[in-house]
Amino acid sequence: MKITELLKGKAGLFFTVNALASIGLNIGIVGVNWFIISSTGQNEVLGIYGALSLAVAFLTLIFAGTFTDKYNKVAIMKYCCLGQALLFFLTAASCLLGVPAIYIIYALALLNMPCMVIFTTVSRGAIPAVWDKSELSKGNSIIEITIQVGAMFAALLTGFLYHAFGFSLLIFVGAVLTLGAYLILCFSKYSFDYELPEKEGFLLNIKRGIAYLRGRKDIFFYGLVVFVPTVVISASNTVIPGYVEQYLGGGPLVYGFGDMVFAVGAMFAGFLAHRFISPTQRPIWQNILFAVGALSLALFVINKNIYFFLINIFITGVAIAGLRVLLNTSFMEVVKSEYLGRTLSLLMAISMAVQALLSYLIGLIMDSWKVTGGYWVLIGLMLAGLLGLQWIRFEGEK
Numbered sequence: 001m002k003i004t005e006l007l008k009g010k011a012g013l014f015f016t017v018n019a020l021a022s023i024g025l026n027i028g029i030v031g032v033n034w035f036i037i038s039s040t041g042q043n044e045v046l047g048i049y050g051a052l053s054l055a056v057a058f059l060t061l062i063f064a065g066t067f068t069d070k071y072n073k074v075a076i077m078k079y080c081c082l083g084q085a086l087l088f089f090l091t092a093a094s095c096l097l098g099v100p101a102i103y104i105i106y107a108l109a110l111l112n113m114p115c116m117v118i119f120t121t122v123s124r125g126a127i128p129a130v131w132d133k134s135e136l137s138k139g140n141s142i143i144e145i146t147i148q149v150g151a152m153f154a155a156l157l158t159g160f161l162y163h164a165f166g167f168s169l170l171i172f173v174g175a176v177l178t179l180g181a182y183l184i185l186c187f188s189k190y191s192f193d194y195e196l197p198e199k200e201g202f203l204l205n206i207k208r209g210i211a212y213l214r215g216r217k218d219i220f221f222y223g224l225v226v227f228v229p230t231v232v233i234s235a236s237n238t239v240i241p242g243y244v245e246q247y248l249g250g251g252p253l254v255y256g257f258g259d260m261v262f263a264v265g266a267m268f269a270g271f272l273a274h275r276f277i278s279p280t281q282r283p284i285w286q287n288i289l290f291a292v293g294a295l296s297l298a299l300f301v302i303n304k305n306i307y308f309f310l311i312n313i314f315i316t317g318v319a320i321a322g323l324r325v326l327l328n329t330s331f332m333e334v335v336k337s338e339y340l341g342r343t344l345s346l347l348m349a350i351s352m353a354v355q356a357l358l359s360y361l362i363g364l365i366m367d368s369w370k371v372t373g374g375y376w377v378l379i380g381l382m383l384a385g386l387l388g389l390q391w392i393r394f395e396g397e398k
Contacts, residue, residue, distance in 0.1 A: 013184070030259050038252070054356035091175075124328070152264055159253045223331060239375060269318045
């Protein structure tokens with residue numbers, strides 16, 4: 001994949017907006033998570049925050065897929081960026097005015113996820129409108145790259161801006177970046193929509209999406225496996241802050257740099273997955289990356305060296321992000337385009353419910369048992385995904 005391909009036409013707009021918005025949105029994850037740990041010192045509070053925010057995301061995603069399939073995607077992405085920017089500006093102002101941290105934490109738990117998950121769902125649902133069926137692998141690789149560009153720069157900003165200036169400036173920068181994505185979309189001449197075979201009412205749209213999954217249980221169960229890497233990445237956001245501070249003895253610089261190294265590995269995987277893994281090789285590589293991901297997570301449990309932590313988190317990023325590209329590409333090839341948004345949204349809603357439960361349980365385990373206990377949960381998830389992949393067989397044509 002040539003870099004010039006990322007910057008031309010509709011694909012260039014897609015890449016630029018997703019990369020810019022992703023930096024701001026990831027500041028709302030990476031920066032907020034460190035803010036919670038540094039201001040409260042409790043993994044359980046971080047777990048409660050994660051559970052609440054993911055419960056809100058679950059409720060949002062029940063309807064987000066219908067928005068994805070039914071309404072103008074550029075408009076939805078634009079107003080999600082504007083809404084997130086306004087929330088971040090208000091958060092920065094609250095910090096400067098001395099509002100107690102616990103109030104800011106719980107306000108963000110309720111308000112931080114809706115725009116973020118709708119933007120993410122709509123963006124992934126727009127891939128078939130930007131690339132044709134034969135290039136879905138390229139589209140999934142590019143969206144993975146944009147996600148990791150965002151994560152990398154968000155981690156870098158968190159490590160340095162938080163350390164030097166505090167949370168208020170960091171979240172203000174996140175607001176400026178998401179506002180920038182909004183302004184780019186305001187002046188865009190491109191569309192991310194594709195023609196649907198029929199117009200449907202809102203509730204009927206949701207019912208048809210549910211009926212499609214009920215009629216294709218093979219796709220439903222495969223979709224659950226597809227979201228395992230996403231659940232692992234999300235749950236690791238609860239594990240890593242406490243692991244770095246309480247187990248490795250590191251500060252925001254180590255935490256931010258670790259997240260950045262993970263993102264570099266994941267971005268590397270995004271480039272490699274499309275260029276070097278053919279459709280016929282995809283099944284074996286999915287098995288390999290599930291196994292490598294589980295092994296790399298196990299190594300965190302026995303490690304106390306910061307340098308090895310950075311090496312291992314790079315390997316983890318390559319394995320889990322590469323796996324996500326391959327699984328999403330395979331999934332999009334077997335789902336009808338007109339149901340893709342709803343299918344992704346409903347499955348993501350289920351994954352959010354699982355993530356909400358895991359966030360609270362992981363925080364509790366890390367405080368009441370041992371700080372590395374969260375990694376045992378993530379290892380179990382990866383092994384479950386590997387086993388699930390062996391069990392699924394598709395039922396003929398879609």
